[in-house]
Amino acid sequence: EVQLLQSGGGLVQPGGSLRLSCAASGFIFSSYPMAWVRQAPGKGLEWVSAVSAGGDRTYYADSVKGRFTISRDNSKNTLSLQMNSLRVDDTAVYFCAKLVVGMYFFDYWGQGTLVTVSS
Amino acid sequence: EIVMTQYPATLSVSPGERATLSCRASQSVSTNLAWYQQKLGQAPRLLIHGASTRAIGIPGRFSGSGSGTEFTLTISSLQPEDFAVYYCQQYNVWPPTYTFGQGTKLEIK
Numbered sequence: 001e002v003q004l005l006q007s008g009g010g011l012v013q014p015g016g017s018l019r020l021s022c023a024a025s026g027f028i029f030s031s032y033p034m035a036w037v038r039q040a041p042g043k044g045l046e047w048v049s050a051v052s053a054g055g056d057r058t059y060y061a062d063s064v065k066g067r068f069t070i071s072r073d074n075s076k077n078t079l080s081l082q083m084n085s086l087r088v089d090d091t092a093v094y095f096c097a098k099l100v101v102g103m104y105f106f107d108y109w110g111q112g113t114l115v116t117v118s119s
Numbered sequence: 120e121i122v123m124t125q126y127p128a129t130l131s132v133s134p135g136e137r138a139t140l141s142c143r144a145s146q147s148v149s150t151n152l153a154w155y156q157q158k159l160g161q162a163p164r165l166l167i168h169g170a171s172t173r174a175i176g177i178p179g180r181f182s183g184s185g186s187g188t189e190f191t192l193t194i195s196s197l198q199p200e201d202f203a204v205y206y207c208q209q210y211n212v213w214p215p216t217y218t219f220g221q222g223t224k225l226e227i228k
Contacts, residue, residue: 047217104214105153109162
């Protein structure tokens with residue numbers, strides 16, 4: 001059974017930093033690209049970032065480019081999102097998600113973790 | 120940037136009836152389209168990919184159709200557990216980017 005267990009999140013002041021983690025199990029982690037998707041309170045889904053299976057290629061939405069860094073540790077089956085220079089409009093539930101080979105769509109999702117950026 | 124527009128924003132349907140949800144892309148996405156279901160407080164669940172292929176474990180009452188710019192998700196006979204928010208999502212092959220529609224809330228009539 002595929003499982004994506006998220007940790008991290010919480011309350012941070014504007015301009016601060018936070019790191020999210022996602023522990024994967026139930027599939028060969030190193031064979032699949034991964035991604036982060038967020039959802040602001042009461043709003044729809046917004047793709048944030050994606051990383052290739054090997055971790056050598058990363059992609060970002062314009063809204064987070066230069067501030068967020070996605071990474072993965074295939075030896076520990078873990079996906080991470082380092083978020084710097086956080087803004088109030090980064091407040092959202094962040095989901096990690098498994099991508100299919102070819103990076104076309106998200107077939108499994110983590111439970112989500114809330115990030116609140118507020119003074 | 121490709122914009123995805125879902126309509127209607129809210130759809131009221133009685134259990135046992137058919138529901139038809141629509142999604143329009145601002146430019147052709149071929150069949151690079153997926154549908155997700157999200158219940159309150161839960162993560163999204165993949166329903167359909169490639170515009171018309173049901174994901175593993177998805178009941179046959181869910182079907183997708185369309186290509187290019189117009190897509191439809193049909194739920195043939197609504198069950199109580201189907202009332203949720205539905206999102207369409209397009210995927211751009213290169214560079215990989217993903218855009219979601221704003222969602223359609225399917226509510227009990």
